[in-house]
Amino acid sequence: MPSERTTLRVPELPESVADATVVGLHKKAGDRVRRDELLVELETDKVVLEVPAPADGVLDEFTVKEGAVVEADAVLGYITPGAAGETADAAGAEGDAEPRDKATATGAAAGPATAPRSAANADTASTEAGARAEVSAPPPSPAVRRLLAEHDVDASKVEGTGQNGRLLKQDVERFLARREETPAPQPSGTETTSEGQEATAEAAPAAPPEREPSRAPTPSPAGGRSEERVPMSRLRARIAERLLQAKQTTAMLTTFNEVDLTEVMALRARHRDAFEKRHGVRLGFMGFFVAACALTLRRFPVLNAALDGNEIVYHHYSDIGIAVSSPRGLVVPVLRDAGQLSLAAIEQQIRAFAERARDGKLDLDDLRGGTFTITNGGVFGSLLSTPILNPPQSAILGMHKVQDRPVALDGEVVIRPMMYLALSYDHRLIDGADAVRFLVAVKESLEDPARMLLDL
Incomplete structure (x- = not known):
C-alpha cells in the first residue's frame, strides 16, 4: 500500500547550492534494492552526490528522469518495504519447483534409489542460489x-x-x-623526459580521459560532416561562469619569472626513498611549492587578502587551493592552514585530494573557501600560461613544465632544470611591486630550500 512505502528524497543541499541535476538512475521499477545501495546520482555545480536506498525492499518507481533538475527534499521515488522477502520467497518457490520436477523425471529414469538424492541436491542448489542473491x-x-x-x-x-x-x-x-x-604498444604521451617532469606528475597526477557528455564526437569515417549538440554539464557551466566573472570584475595582470629546480631535485633524489618509507607518500614538487607560497604569504599578506566592496579582508591563515583535474573537469580542493602543515602532511593531503577527485568522492567542504590557489599545467606539458583568478581570491600561481635549458651562471653557460612561473593578481588590490617581490621570494625559497626551514 502507498502508506507503507518508503520515500526516496533528495538529500539536504548546502546553502550555496540551490538545486541538482539527476545524472544517473541505477535501478528500474520492480528491482530489488538493499539499504545503502546506490540508486541515484545527482550532479551539482561542484560535486556529484550519491543517493542510497534508505531501506530494503522493491523499487516501486522513480518519479524523475535523467536530466531532471531537483531541489532539496524533492521526491525521487518510492520503495516498498517487505516486498523484498516476498519476492525472494516467490523466486525460491519457483526455483524449487523446477528442480524437483527435473529430479522426479531423473529419478523415474534412473530408479527409485536416486530420486531423493537428486531432489535434495536441487534443494541445496536453490538454497545456495538464494543465499548468493542475498549477499549480492x-x-x-x-x-x-x-x-x-x-x-x-x-x-x-x-x-x-x-x-x-x-x-x-x-x-x-x-x-x-x-x-x-x-x-x-605503449600509448603516446606517457613517457617523461626528465626526473623533474616525472616529479611534477607525481604531485598532481592527471585524471584518466574523461567521458564527459560535452566532449566532441569522433569524426565519422568516409569524410562525413556530422554535428552534435549536448548540454553543458553543471560543473562546466559553473567553471565558465566563474572564469567570465573573474575576467569582467577584476583588473587581472600577470607577472612571470623562472625558477631553477636543481636544489629541489637534488633534495628529492637524496631523501625520496626514506621520505616515502616513513610517510607513505612520494616526495613530489607540489609540496615544496605549497610550503614556499605559505611562507611567502606571511611576508606579503595582501596576496592572501580579498576585496569585499570597499573593504579589504586580510586572512591571518593560508588556505591554499590546489587545482586538480578530474573526470568531470577542473576542481580546486583546499589545503586548510597550509602554513601550519609539514611537507609530509601537505603531500599526503594532495594525494588524497587527487584520488578522491578521480573517484568523484570530494565533499563540498573540500572545495569551499581558499585564500590563494596554485595550478600546475606542467603535468600536461604546458610551458607557459596566464592562469585566471579564482574569485574572490586576489592571486593565483601557475606552475609549468620542467625543462632543461641553458642558463648563465657565474659567467658560464650551464644546463639546468628550469620552470616558468606565472603569478596572476588583481591589480585593484595588489600593486605590481608586491606581486613581483612575492614571486621573487617564492623563487628564492625553491632555489634554496633551506630558506624555508630557516624561515628566511
Missing part, C-alpha cells in the same frame, strides 16, 4: 564504472574486494595490469 555485491562507484567503460571490461569478470564484494578501482586496475602483461 553493491554496484560499483561512478569512477569505477567509468574505468570499466573506458577499458571495455565486463564487471562480472573482475573480483571485487570491497565491502560485501563491492568492486573497487584497485580491483579493476589489477585486472587491467594482468590483462596487459603480454607486450603491447
